[in-house]
Structures are given as C-alpha cells and as structure tokens.
Amino acid sequence: MTKPQEPKNPSDGDKPAGEGIRRPDGPTALIDTDYVIGQDNISTRAMGLDLDLHGKVFTISALVILVFVFLTLALQNQVEPIFNGVRDWLTGNLTWVFLSGANIFVLVCLGLIFSPLGRVRIGGPGAKPDYTYFGWFAMLFAAGMGIGLVFYGVAEPMTHFGTSLAGTTTGPDGVRTDWAPLNGAAGNEAGAMSLGMAATIFHWGLHPWAAYSLVGLALAIFAYNKGLPLTIRSVFYPILGERVWGWPGHCIDILAVFSTLFGLATSLGLGASQASAGLHYLFGIPNTNVTMTLLIVAITIVALVSVLSGLDKGVQRLSMINMVMAFLLLGFIIVVGPTMMIATDFFTNIGSYLHYLPALSMPFGREDANFSQGWTAFYWAWWISWSPFVGMFIARVSRGRTVREFLLSVLLVPTLVSVLWMTAFGETAIHQQIASGFQGVQDAALELKLFAMLGQMPLATITSVLGIILVIVFFVTSSDSGSLVIDSITAGGKVDAPTTQRVFWCLIEGAIAIALLLGGGLGALQAAAVSTGLPFTIVLLVGCYALVKGLMSEPRPSKKAKA
Known part of the structure; x- marks a missing residue:
C-alpha cells in the first residue's frame, strides 16, 4: 500500500521562498503569484525541537485555546x-x-453527482487511487462518526421511541414542552418506532455526510488539482484571490482550528463519559x-503513540482495527x-x-422546538464543527477518485452502515421493552443505555468490555487524526510538518476535553x-460556490469515458 501523493507545498522543494510556487501545468492552475505562504512560516530548531509552523495561525490559535483551557479550569x-x-x-434563535x-449541503452534493462536473477526477485525469476501497472506507468512517455511533446507537432510538410514544404536551402558554419529533405517535408502538428510527x-x-x-x-x-496548500483557506481562492494568503485566509484557518478542536473535544468528552459509565456498570469503578479525566489522559498518551507512527502505520491501522471490532459487535447484536x-x-x-425527511428537514414553522433545537441543531453544529477535520482527512486519502465516485461513496456507504447500526442496536433495545416489558434501557442514563441493553x-x-474498548479505540483514532489535520492547518498547509507540533495539538485536544x-x-x-x-456553517455555504x-x-x- 503506497502513501498518498501529497500536494506540493509552496514553501517546500528546491525553490527558495519568493521564487514562485510549484503548480500543475495547464490552464486549471489557479496560482499565478510569487507570494509564498511559507514566508509566514517559522522554521527553526531550538532545544532539540523541530518547528515549522505558520506564525500567525499557530500563534493566535494556540494562545486563545490555552487561555480558554486555563480560564475554564x-x-x-x-x-x-x-x-x-x-x-x-x-x-x-438560530436553529433555522x-x-x-445542512439542506443546502445535501442539494449541492446531489447537483454535483448528476452534473457533468461529476466526471472530474481528483488529482487530474490520470490519477489513480492510493488506497483500496476497504482501507478508504475504514479511515473515513472511523474518523467521521465512531464515538457517536457507540454512544447514541442505543440511546437515541430508545429516546425518540419513548418520547414519540408518550405524545405531545403543552404548557400554559400553549408551547409544547415534550421532546417528541414532529407530532409524535401517542400510544402507537409501531408508529413511535417508525418515527423514532x-x-x-x-x-x-445524508445531512452530516454532505457537510x-x-x-x-x-x-x-x-x-491535488490546483496545486494549492492543503488548508481550508485554499478553497476560497476563486473568491478572495491573492487575499487568501493574507488576513482573510488567516481568519478562515484560525476558525477551522477552533471548529476542529471543539468538535473533537465534544466527541472525546462523550466517549470518556460513556467509558467511565461502562467501567462503573461492569466493575464498580467510581463514575x-x-x-x-484519567481516561482522557491515558487515551491521549495512546493517541500520541499513534500520531508519532504517522498516517499509514498509525491512523490507518487503528481505523481498520476499529472497523473489525465494530462489525464484530454489530454482527453479535444481529445474530443474538x-x-x-x-x-x-x-x-x-x-x-x-x-x-419523514421533508418534515424533519423543515427549518421554519416547527412546533417540536425541543427536538429540533435540542437534537437536530446540536447535531448539525457538531457535524459542521467536525467538517474541517473529517474533510481534510478524507481529502488526504481520496486522490484518484472521480467527483461522482467520491460523493456517492462518502454519502451513501456511511449512511447505509449507520442505518444498519442504528436499526440493530436501537430495535434490539426497543424489542426488549415491547416483548418482555424490560424498562432498564429506557430508564438508564444516555451513557448507560448501551450497557443496559447488552446486559439482557x-x-x-x-x-x-468490547463496547468500552471500541469507544477507547475510536477515541484514539479521532484524536490522532485530528492532530494530523490541525497540524497541517497551523503549518500553512504542510503535510509533513515536524512531529513536535502534532504532539502539541494532541495534548491540547485532551486538555480541552478535560476542561x-x-x-x-x-x-x-x-x-x-x-x-x-455556527460561523463555520456560513464559511461552508460560501465554500460551496467556490x-x-x-x-x-x-x-x-467525455460521457463515453469511464467516470
């Protein structure tokens, strides 16, 4: 298995800074400037530490995050x-x-799939994929939704089933106080199961994977096609032009760093709470x-080892281990x-x-405020905050795919796996309640619902134990993948920056989760x-046009050629 061909970094190679940027030949190259993003980079070796970072992006991001962690603690x-x-x-106020x-993201993806632009190949017409489908799917799926599926696989279907079955309630002011999606399905078990699932x-x-x-x-x-650095600012070159190398571009990258770090911290925090709850449930360890905190520290140390091993040895290997364990647990649930x-x-x-998709997607006139605001708005914000991290990670391993192949694979395959996962775990728990009257899952806290279901x-x-290990390995995969991505952004788009910087961001992710x-x-x-x-939603909407x-x-x- 070969390492993916990385885009040529403007500040690398045999040209000194200021002599020009290496770019692909032909009319599609966007760069026609002598500006080198690497001129803003600080490359030094001090106290035995290698550094090669974008001065403004790294400094501002690191200082703000460190102050945030200190004040929060x-x-x-x-x-x-x-x-x-x-x-x-x-x-x-801003659920709409x-x-x-999120609706626009789905529509843009569908438009690209069915348009002639779907025949464009990432990396150019002659590019070949660097990874097999299995390796590709394993990495993008483990990075994208791992911890969340384990945490919510039982919790969310059971919650929506229960609230739908209970129906709607209103307060004295006529505003609904229940958490049922749409209009619920009061007293109708089959209807509540259908609506809940x-x-x-x-x-x-489709919505999160569209982002x-x-x-x-x-x-x-x-x-890969335009020769720009692998960083979020590059997407906006068609709109900002040369200004993308100045403060507008710096702000975009800084926002991407914040979005990625806090999106990761949310997942790491959920994973730590579920692992801790599971250890208490099984072995009586205090929750x-x-x-x-000790779990986050220990797992961050493991993530550091993976970060130091690099993309091929560390992240890909752990992603495949994740996939195997996840499908073992999924297969057990389906069979038993x-x-x-x-x-x-x-x-x-x-x-x-x-x-139910049109009604669930409606941004206006919703009566189910608790559901649309407390569940959907949070989810969309969470997925969008993850999009710089997951998107950049997917980009690094997707060279050689056509636009149509890329979008169909990234949209449909994880969605179908998610449907299977939620159906298996959620309906097993619902069946326990309907068939035997077992209320343990429904009454358990969110982080304990999985273990309550497995206990039957x-x-x-x-x-x-396998579920706890799965959470931990997903935790490690997300942390080391995120460290590689954030390091690339704060190094001005470099993909081979010194490992010292990756270690720093890996430690920062753990510190934010603890804080x-x-x-x-x-x-x-x-x-x-x-x-x-929220702000990155606006950034992505503009990015669609770019x-x-x-x-x-x-x-x-041509249409006759293989897309």
Whole structure:
C-alpha cells in the first residue's frame, strides 16, 4: 500500500521562498503569484525541537485555546451557566440557520453527482487511487462518526421511541414542552418506532455526510488539482484571490482550528463519559470526573503513540482495527438479537427516513422546538464543527477518485452502515421493552443505555468490555487524526510538518476535553460544538460556490469515458 501523493507545498522543494510556487501545468492552475505562504512560516530548531509552523495561525490559535483551557479550569463553577446559556441562545434563535445550511449541503452534493462536473477526477485525469476501497472506507468512517455511533446507537432510538410514544404536551402558554419529533405517535408502538428510527437516521444520514463530503472534495480539488496548500483557506481562492494568503485566509484557518478542536473535544468528552459509565456498570469503578479525566489522559498518551507512527502505520491501522471490532459487535447484536426484525426493518427504516425527511428537514414553522433545537441543531453544529477535520482527512486519502465516485461513496456507504447500526442496536433495545416489558434501557442514563441493553443478552460482560474498548479505540483514532489535520492547518498547509507540533495539538485536544467536562459536563461540550459550528456553517455555504467555480475550470472526460 503506497502513501498518498501529497500536494506540493509552496514553501517546500528546491525553490527558495519568493521564487514562485510549484503548480500543475495547464490552464486549471489557479496560482499565478510569487507570494509564498511559507514566508509566514517559522522554521527553526531550538532545544532539540523541530518547528515549522505558520506564525500567525499557530500563534493566535494556540494562545486563545490555552487561555480558554486555563480560564475554564480555574473558574469551573462560574463557567457552567455561561456554557449552558450560550448553547440555549444559539439553538433557540438560530436553529433555522443550521437546518437551512445542512439542506443546502445535501442539494449541492446531489447537483454535483448528476452534473457533468461529476466526471472530474481528483488529482487530474490520470490519477489513480492510493488506497483500496476497504482501507478508504475504514479511515473515513472511523474518523467521521465512531464515538457517536457507540454512544447514541442505543440511546437515541430508545429516546425518540419513548418520547414519540408518550405524545405531545403543552404548557400554559400553549408551547409544547415534550421532546417528541414532529407530532409524535401517542400510544402507537409501531408508529413511535417508525418515527423514532426515522428521526435517528435523519441525524446520522445524508445531512452530516454532505457537510463532510463538500469540505473533503473542495480541499482535494484545490490541493491535488490546483496545486494549492492543503488548508481550508485554499478553497476560497476563486473568491478572495491573492487575499487568501493574507488576513482573510488567516481568519478562515484560525476558525477551522477552533471548529476542529471543539468538535473533537465534544466527541472525546462523550466517549470518556460513556467509558467511565461502562467501567462503573461492569466493575464498580467510581463514575466521577476524576475517572473521566484519567481516561482522557491515558487515551491521549495512546493517541500520541499513534500520531508519532504517522498516517499509514498509525491512523490507518487503528481505523481498520476499529472497523473489525465494530462489525464484530454489530454482527453479535444481529445474530443474538431479533434477527428477522432487524433484517426486515433495515429496509422499512430507510423508507420511514425518506417519508419523514421533508418534515424533519423543515427549518421554519416547527412546533417540536425541543427536538429540533435540542437534537437536530446540536447535531448539525457538531457535524459542521467536525467538517474541517473529517474533510481534510478524507481529502488526504481520496486522490484518484472521480467527483461522482467520491460523493456517492462518502454519502451513501456511511449512511447505509449507520442505518444498519442504528436499526440493530436501537430495535434490539426497543424489542426488549415491547416483548418482555424490560424498562432498564429506557430508564438508564444516555451513557448507560448501551450497557443496559447488552446486559439482557448472552456474553454481557464480554460484549460490554468490547463496547468500552471500541469507544477507547475510536477515541484514539479521532484524536490522532485530528492532530494530523490541525497540524497541517497551523503549518500553512504542510503535510509533513515536524512531529513536535502534532504532539502539541494532541495534548491540547485532551486538555480541552478535560476542561469542558470539568467546567460544565455535557452542556459545555454541546455549547462548544454549537458556538464553533455556527460561523463555520456560513464559511461552508460560501465554500460551496467556490467549489463549483473551481470544478468548472477542470477538464472532464467525455460521457463515453469511464467516470
């Protein structure tokens, strides 16, 4: 397996700074300037440490993050209401922005798939894929949704099923107080299951992967086809021109760093809380902030080892281990659980998802405020805050794919796997309640619902331990993948920056997760994701236009040629 061909960095190679930028031959190259982004880089060796970083982006990002971590840890009691207030205000007033933006991302992806632009090949007409489909899918899936699927695989279907079955309630002012999606399905178990699974799949299907796809595709096209650095600012060259190398570009990259760090911290915090809850459930280990902090520290150390091993040896190997363990657990649930119900409802749930999709996607006139604001708006902000990280990671491993192949694969394959995962785990738990009246899963806290469900099945201890290990390995995969990506952004688009910088960002990710957990728990994690996801939603909407403009200048094979 060969290492993916990285875009030529303007400040690398045999040309000194200021002599020009290496760029692909032909009319599609966008760069016609002598400016070198590497001129802003600080390259030095001090105290045995190699450094090669973008001075402005790295310095501002690092200082702001370090101040945030310090203040959050120093003022734990005072910051919790602030985090909760920020989350509630943003989701309460700007839910329509998140929902509208996510809908536009899906429509843009579909438009590109069916347009002639879908025949454009990442890396140029003669480029060949660097990874097999299995290796490619493993890396993009593990990086994109790993921890979330384990955390919410049982919790979300059961929650939506329960709230839908309970129906709607209103307060004295006539405003709904329930958490049911849409209008619920009061007293109708079949209807509640259909609506609950549709709402779950909605949050894990086309919309989040559309955001990932657009960022990944834009970065890949502008890096591999246009010769620009592999950093978020490059996407905006068609709009900003040479200004992309100045402060407008610096601000875009800094925002991408914040978005990635807080999106990662949200996932790492959720993973730590579930692993801690699982250890308490199985072995009686205290489920406290101390336990979660120690877990984050220990797993961050493991992530450091993976970071130092690099993309091929570290991230890809762990991603494949993730996939194997995840499908072992999934296969166990399918075989031991209600197999026929899972097999038939896989297709039924896809139909329910498509049926309810227009209503669930509606950004205006919603009566289910708790669901659309507390669930959907948070999810869209979380996915969008992850998009720089997942998008850049996917871009690095997607050279040689056509636009159509890229979008179909990144949109449909993870969506179908998510449908299967949620159907297997969610409906097994729902079946336990309907068939035997077991209320343990419904009554358990979110982070314990998985273990409560596994506790009613054979080999409960073994599968629960496997679930904890899966969370931990997904934790490591997300952390080391994120470190590689953030390091690339803060190094001006370099993909081979010194490992010292990757170590720094890996440690920072763990520190942010600890600070947020201690400074407000789940509310703080959600507030961080929402507050960084909002501005990046606007950035992505503008980036859609830049992507289409860039693709239109690319050569496309004829319809008779293989796309």
